[in-house]
Amino acid sequence: MPILIVAAIVIAFCAIAFALQNNQLVAINLLVWNYEGSLAIVLLSTLAIGVLIGLLVLLPALLKRGWRISRAKRQTTVLEEQISQREHQINNEVSNAERLRQSHENLLQALNLTDANTGLLDAKLLPQTLSVLIKQMKLQPGNPQFDSIGLLVVDARRQHPIGEVVTTAQQNVQLDIAIASVIRRSVTLDTWLYCDSQEDAGAQFMCVLTGMDKAGLRQYGETLRYALTDEPLTLTDGSIVAVDVKVGGALCDRTHPTHQEKIIINKAYQALLEAGKPSLNPIKGNQPIKIVRVTDP
Numbered sequence: 001m002p003i004l005i006v007a008a009i010v011i012a013f014c015a016i017a018f019a020l021q022n023n024q025l026v027a028i029n030l031l032v033w034n035y036e037g038s039l040a041i042v043l044l045s046t047l048a049i050g051v052l053i054g055l056l057v058l059l060p061a062l063l064k065r066g067w068r069i070s071r072a073k074r075q076t077t078v079l080e081e082q083i084s085q086r087e088h089q090i091n092n093e094v095s096n097a098e099r100l101r102q103s104h105e106n107l108l109q110a111l112n113l114t115d116a117n118t119g120l121l122d123a124k125l126l127p128q129t130l131s132v133l134i135k136q137m138k139l140q141p142g143n144p145q146f147d148s149i150g151l152l153v154v155d156a157r158r159q160h161p162i163g164e165v166v167t168t169a170q171q172n173v174q175l176d177i178a179i180a181s182v183i184r185r186s187v188t189l190d191t192w193l194y195c196d197s198q199e200d201a202g203a204q205f206m207c208v209l210t211g212m213d214k215a216g217l218r219q220y221g222e223t224l225r226y227a228l229t230d231e232p233l234t235l236t237d238g239s240i241v242a243v244d245v246k247v248g249g250a251l252c253d254r255t256h257p258t259h260q261e262k263i264i265i266n267k268a269y270q271a272l273l274e275a276g277k278p279s280l281n282p283i284k285g286n287q288p289i290k291i292v293r294v295t296d297p
């Protein structure tokens with residue numbers, strides 16, 4: 001605004017100076033209209049009329065532009081309100097889902113069905129779950145949710161620097177809890193999570209999914225592995241631990257069926273053993289994720 005005021009003063013000063021220096025009388029004739037006056041007044045009037053005509057020509061475009069800007073602002077306000085409402089709905093749904101999950105975990109803990117350290121389902125229940133899902137595949141042939149059963153076994157181990165590293169049992173438990181927390185945040189709500197923390201080498205985690213093909217199951221495993229290895233994990237005692245992760249998976253679908261849950265489990269663990277082994281193709285290198293079908297040799 002101050003710049004416009006200064007510009008107006010400068011223009012007015014120039015116009016006054018021009019009028020004082022060009023005060024000769026001139027006669028203007030236009031059809032039947034005659035006018036005699038100062039040359040400066042004639043020129044300045046002509047300039048003012050030209051500016052006025054230009055503004056009148058630009059006025060429709062300026063009004064149209066202002067209308068568009070006003071409409072865009074109203075639309076932006078409406079969209080911001082919709083986004084705010086959606087965010088509020090999502091937050092409510094997330095909060096409800098978290099309360100429901102916590103309620104289920106409390107119920108499972110009360111029934112003594114969860115792992116003592118991580119709070120996930122005990123791995124001893126895995127065969128029972130797979131058995132039920134195999135029966136559902138038979139009972140619901142047209143339901144795409146039960147077209148397949150996938151099992152992922154996630155093996156996460158502490159990265160050891162060169163030399164001997166001694167960790168306490170409490171530190172290992174904290175690491176298992178941190179890994180379980182990352183996995184819980186990275187899976188979908190329809191994923192069944194299990195944990196076997198009885199091994200001295202560290203806990204193993206299992207994910208049971210339905211309705212996925214082999215490519216989808218592999219992508220799911222890659223997502224879990226990335227979530228665990230993207231950045232080091234922070235334990236409850238404040239220490240930072242990086243982990244190496246291998247994932248083995250087995251898939252049972254209507255084209256590659258099985259009637260025994262033990263076969264799915266064995267195939268997943270065989271795939272886990274093969275994961276991380278040097279590949280015959282040097283371009284591929286080590287493959288930390290291995291997914292097989294239950295009918296693969």
